[in-house]
């Protein structure tokens with residue numbers, strides 16, 4: 073069981089998948105930089121919140137911005153949306169939905185982040201959650217996600233690695249990657265090209 077001081081934010085999972093250096097800058101060095109992508113993401117969530125406000129019926133209740141945490145996994149954060157679906161026995165079953173601005177990614181980071189929310193919700197509500205969904209703004213499509221053993225194992229492993237990474241407290245060196253770095257809000261302070269160029273120049277100058 074983790075103490076609250078050792079909790080990591082759910083958002084760190086996304087940052088860790090995207091770039092370990094970015095994750096360290098945000099969660100170890102406590103830095104944050106906005107760019108058009110981060111602002112678009114915030115705007116998308118605000119708009120989606122307004123739309124979701126009128127989208128529930130008798131058999132579905134919707135909770136937005138639910139504060140969640142897990143003592144077992146040492147996690148805390150906010151769930152975008154948790155729908156509660158009433159089953160045939162009249163029991164309300166939680167169904168988390170995470171809203172993403174872009175489109176589905178090759179890596180399973182969004183599924184892992186959603187599954188980490190499930191770990192929190194299961195611990196808090198004492199319920200077993202079989203499925204949830206990811207909604208992508210770019211494709212305007214909602215994908216159902218099954219929280220099977222494989223996804224749960226991957227999520228638990230990622231959370232464990234992330235705790236180790238953050239506890240170590242070491243920010244990795246920048247490593248420029250076209251596309252990824254060009255869209256990163258930290259580009260101006262991270263200077264991955266400059267560091268890469270310095271290393272390659274030094275290597276060339278070696279006897």
Ligand code: SF4
Nearest residue numbers: 091094253256259262
């Ligand atoms: S600029 Fe590149 S290396 Fe630096 S934090 Fe962003 S993604 Fe990572």
